[in-house]
Amino acid sequence: MSESSRIAGPDGLRADARRNRERILVAARAVFAEHGIDAPMATVARRAGVGVATLYRRFPTRDALVRAAFARQMEICARALTEALADPDPWRGFQRLVETACALQWEERGFPAAFVAAYPDSTADHARDREQAERDFMTLVRRAQAAGALRADFHPSDIAVALLSHGGLVTALPRDREASRRLVAYLLQSFRAEAAHGALPPPSALPLRSLPLAADGSQRRRP
Known part of the structure; x- marks a missing residue:
C-alpha cells in the first residue's frame, strides 16, 4: 500500500477507501438502473470490483446504499422544492419541480424509482426531512390549486x-x-385546471413519502 493511500482525507477516509466507496456508488447506480433496487448486493459488489464485506462495511443496509x-x-x-415554494407563481414552481425530477430520471434511470419503492429509513433526521418535504409539497399543491392553475x-x-x-x-x-x-409536457398539461373535464378514477395508493423530495441532512426552511 502506498503512503498516499494510507493518509486520511477531510472526510476521514483513506484515498483507497474513498476510491472503493466511489466505485461502489457508481456500480450501484448502474445495477439499480438495470435490475431495480432489489438486485443482490453481491451484484453491486462484483460490478464495483470489491468484496461483499467491503460493500457492507461502507453501506450496512440496502437503504443506506440507495440513499448514498x-x-x-x-x-x-x-x-427544487425550496425554489418552487419561493416562486410567487405556484404553477411555475410546480412545473419546474416536475421537470427537474423527470430530467434527473432521464439522466439516471435508477432515480427516482428507488424512492417510489419507499424503502424505510432508520434515521430520525431523514424522517424529519421527509415529513417536512411532504408538508412543503402539499403547501405548493394547495397554493397552485388556490391560484386556479392546478x-x-x-x-x-x-x-x-x-x-x-x-x-x-x-x-x-x-x-x-x-x-x-x-411526455413531461403532456403530463403537466393534464395537471392544469382547464384540463379537468369529468371525474377521474380514484387515486393510486402510492404514499406521498415515496416522492423523492427530501435530501439527507438538508435543513430547508419554509419560505
Whole structure:
C-alpha cells in the first residue's frame, strides 16, 4: 500500500477507501438502473470490483446504499422544492419541480424509482426531512390549486404515477431526450385546471413519502 493511500482525507477516509466507496456508488447506480433496487448486493459488489464485506462495511443496509447512490439527485430535488415554494407563481414552481425530477430520471434511470419503492429509513433526521418535504409539497399543491392553475382533483400520488410512467419511457428510449420532454409536457398539461373535464378514477395508493423530495441532512426552511 502506498503512503498516499494510507493518509486520511477531510472526510476521514483513506484515498483507497474513498476510491472503493466511489466505485461502489457508481456500480450501484448502474445495477439499480438495470435490475431495480432489489438486485443482490453481491451484484453491486462484483460490478464495483470489491468484496461483499467491503460493500457492507461502507453501506450496512440496502437503504443506506440507495440513499448514498442518489444523494446528489435527492439534494437537487430538495433544492427544487425550496425554489418552487419561493416562486410567487405556484404553477411555475410546480412545473419546474416536475421537470427537474423527470430530467434527473432521464439522466439516471435508477432515480427516482428507488424512492417510489419507499424503502424505510432508520434515521430520525431523514424522517424529519421527509415529513417536512411532504408538508412543503402539499403547501405548493394547495397554493397552485388556490391560484386556479392546478386541477382541484389532483392527488399527490399522481406525481408518483407520472414519474413511473416517465421511467417506463426512459427505460424503453434511454437516449431520446425529446420524447422525454414531450411526455413531461403532456403530463403537466393534464395537471392544469382547464384540463379537468369529468371525474377521474380514484387515486393510486402510492404514499406521498415515496416522492423523492427530501435530501439527507438538508435543513430547508419554509419560505
